[in-house]
Amino acid sequence: MSARVLQRIIVRMLFDPTLVAAVYADADTALRDEDVTSVERSWLTAIDPRRWRADPHRQARALHGLVQEFPVSAAVYRRTAPLDTLLRYFSSSDFHACIMTGDSLAVVFGGWLQKALGNAHPVGALETMICARRRQVRRGLTPGSDWALNPAIDADHFPFGTLAYYDTVLRTVSRAESSLLEYLLAGTAGETDAFQGGSDSEALVIEVTDTGGVGDASPELVNLLRRLRYGATHADVLSELSTAGMETDEALELLKTLEGEGLIVQVAGVLEPISFV
């Protein structure tokens, strides 16, 4: 296990010159939380430090790939900061934790960017959801669940106007004659309109499928889908729909419809398929 931990530290050092400097200054302190021996730490500093800089474009290449998945968030970010400041991601605790845990670099970048935009800004959260569903990142279902959200689906409440703003900025970015990166580097990206959200909220469903997209839905539907994000038993779902005022046959019909539309799924291997008869 120690060798694989060491390998992950090497990846972090290749992306983050500040970690290289810290390890060379005092490896025991810089890596005190990592499960590697002092001998293994010494291997890291036995190398000429210039070798860590053999690929000077590693960060920029990785960032290029990441912003492709967050075009709107990146354009919003550019309103107030130069694009190259996004390279700070590779020195962030989010990035380092991501490499150690094996999570998705892009999804974690989305979370970091969301914080950089200010957590109140909705596009970071929206694009991070899209990014996570594109990868169908596992959510960790509650044991015993009978129903769950389709892995390609998510749903949430956002400030009013989020979808319209997202569509507008995305259209502007997509219409740019240059590549996304050139657009973001150019001065015009700094002129992206600010988000003017209302105090009300809007309920959105994110569907990362061939025919899907981001669309609005009723708050009740989004509440149900959110409830199923981490799974629920059949009895619990029926109980909640009953509390919301539905008769049992109406609730069963709704579940059947949502399953037919591919929004929710029966958790395989937990129960025999639920009969709607």
Place this chain on the structure above:
Amino acid sequence: MTSFTERVRRLPYLGIGVSTEYGAHHSPNALDISALKERYPEFSGFLEVGVEVDKGLDADTLEWVRRGGRTTYHFLDINLDDPDDFTSEWIQRVLAIAEQIQPAWLCGDAGLWHFGRRERGHMLLLPPVLSKESAKEMADGILRLREMTGYEIFPENPPGHLFVGDLHLLDFFAYVMEFADTGMLLDAAHLAIYQRSMGYDPQTGLDGFPMERIVEVHVAGASHFEVDGLAMVEDDHTVNVLPETWTLLSTLAHCASELRAVVFECERNPLPVCVPGFERIRQCISGTTFARQVKL
């Protein structure tokens, strides 16, 4: 399970071949493998197909196979030392691709092909940590993949600009081969670059190395660059082969009693500039058992 010594006898002699990756032969000035096969059959004994299962096989590879060309499967997406990387989905896709190209064996760099999950943006290639513990984990992965696929699995020494650990690269792979009872693909260019980066003589570590386990050898070009005054070498698959790579090829070809295949990794260079490299390979292997077996 029979021993490597017995298993290797059943492996075909493939001769001199070329490598490819998805779309490589459609890049500007790329090697035309059809023309190579037609005009230089002696240098196109097989196609080493670099495979990322997410990309699959390109039209050139499928055409090569359709015309009866022999292949080896070079994986580009498995961390052999990580049991979690052997997902059933990945294995199924490997088997499906192998079914299409019927490779003589599977091989590939025994290093870190990706960090975290296998997805866009996570791909890279780093050498393994050169320790005995790491060699054991790598060997376990080779045994696992051999069992799952039914093919021989030959690890390759990866390229790199930095190497971490307390073992010489060749000692590391000697352990891997011993623990997994397997052979290896020795990349002479990668080895030459490693020896240079460590300040060793090109032949350091070959004394006592189990040459009889070398099944395949790679040759490729390299380029020089500097980082703040430190001279470094990049394995770039041009035809500018380092002098010590040629020396290593000669040594390996004459000592590797079970050598079955030599690849010139020149897939992104036009045929006329590749031919002298192929000729030099023929010259280096001249007089060996391998050359006699493949009638070169």
